Amino acid sequence: MSGRPGGGLSRDLNRQLARRLSRGLGGSPRGARKGGHLLARYAHIGGAAVGVLVAGAAAGVFAERKIAARGRGAGPEPLGSIRGQVRPVVADDGVRLYAEVDQVRSEDGVDQAARPAFVFVHAYALNLDSWHFQRQALRGQYGMVLYDQRSHGRSSRSVKARCTIDQLGKDLAAVIDALVPDGPVVLVGHSMGAMTVMALAEQRPEWFGPRVVGVGLISTSAGGLLASTLGLPGMPGRVVHRVSPAVVATMARAPRLVERGRRAGADLGFAVTRRLSFGSMEVPPEYVDFTDEMLASTPIDVVADFFPGFDDHDKHAALEVLSGIPTVIIGGGRDAITPVEHSRRLAETVPTAEFVELAEAGHMVLLECHGEVSAALRRLAERAEKRGVPLRTRGLPL
Known part of the structure; x- marks a missing residue:
């Protein structure tokens, strides 16, 4: 040695x-x-x-x-420390998906039934804690669902044959059905998480408009990786x-x-x-x-x-349904993993989308430029509300 x-x-x-x-x-x-x-x-x-x-x-x-520990401060709440109500979901093949739910605070006087709930979908090899800053910024104002993708974080391991983008789309459908059974939903995905949203759009296009009222795609690609x-x-x-x-x-x-x-x-x-x-x-x-x-x-x-x-990922055809609902596409100009050209092509394919290019940011734009990302997601939810969305008849399950 x-x-x-x-x-x-x-x-x-x-x-x-x-x-x-x-x-x-x-x-x-x-x-x-x-x-x-x-x-x-x-x-x-x-x-x-x-x-x-x-x-x-x-x-x-x-x-x-790393051998040497460094601080992980992020203001009053250390990075990754925010927790919600644990609500596990079982996927169609029996894999247990770890999920957390954040409710709207009733004392804030927010009409929860009139507001969409966010569902956040994390990237490859990360976990739900990667949304720390967005969760911090939107907490109490919108209901939120965050979950670990199969074989990631606290979720159960999957057999290799089911570790596909298409299966992740089915998992997302199971999460929505279990934790946001009625009312409007805004889906936000980062990298592989955004590919998961595209897979759902391909599998359940009828959900986009009546049920899914907004989509955020961050640092991702519809294909050609x-x-x-x-x-x-x-x-x-x-x-x-x-x-x-x-x-x-x-x-x-x-x-x-x-x-x-x-x-x-x-x-x-x-x-x-x-x-x-x-x-x-x-x-x-x-x-x-x-x-x-x-x-x-x-x-x-x-x-x-x-x-x-990732080699086989191609969801360009699924993007058509996004033209009918508020969508935001966010890319980092210095993204070495999913170059910003992929985000630009997405914006060209969905011309009704708001495109936010953060010139100095890399792949982890949701951390690096968290303020800009959270503001863009807030604008997305507000646009969805202005369009008129179906009212939620009950709160997010606890």
Whole structure:
């Protein structure tokens, strides 16, 4: 074992990855290592992180646990500390989905029956706590439902065959039926969560208008993610695109080794997460820590189970129903995971949508520019209310 933390683990992992990279690139192990070193150099990280970097390429989410703890303050409520009434939901295949409900405060004099309820859907390898700032901003004014997607957070593990975007759409339908049985709903998704909303639109187009009265799509794509290269120019970007499925599969076959390597990586994970998830190097470190910890809590085999679905993701045809309801599309100009061009194409496809491009933000725009994102969601709900929405006959279930 090397004297450096994780040195032996890194070499073991890199040897396995090099063999797989060689086959993926159609070349020699030497060529594979060269491609990995190029990628590492352009990403400004060490060779030990190449495997982790590639594994997170499609959705911008991966991290190692850090040795040194940093503060996670976010004003009076620490990041991820907001809790609601726990309301588990059972999906159509029996998977238990962990969900929380936040009610409108009756003492505020808000007419809950006239207001839509928000349903928030989180991204790949994150969990419902990623909506901390939006929950904080809208709490008490709107009913809210937040849940962990299958195999994420506190939800139960799913079999690999059901780890698909289409199944996530069915899960969202189950959550809505169970927790918002009547009255208007505004759906908000981030990255894979927004793809989940698109899957629901494809499966239940009749819900959009009468039942789903507003949609927010954040840092996402309707398809074509094969073109994403982590924002790296030239050869390194092409290496990411070509080898990532092979590397993820290899890592999933040795989950214990990978998890040990992630823990040993310590502060390297912080640097990688900041580089790929945020647009500014000046982002508060507690935001990076918070993201890093959510990512690190996602097992590598869960990452591998969902990863192939991004290649096949194509929901362009489902977007038509969004033209008839208030919609907001939000993208970060420095998003290295889902480049802002994807958000621009969504806005072109749904010309009635409000498009918010935050030039300096990265993939975790909901943290990095949380004030702007929360304000856009408030405008979305207000537009839905002005259109006239069906009244809720009863409050959100408790």
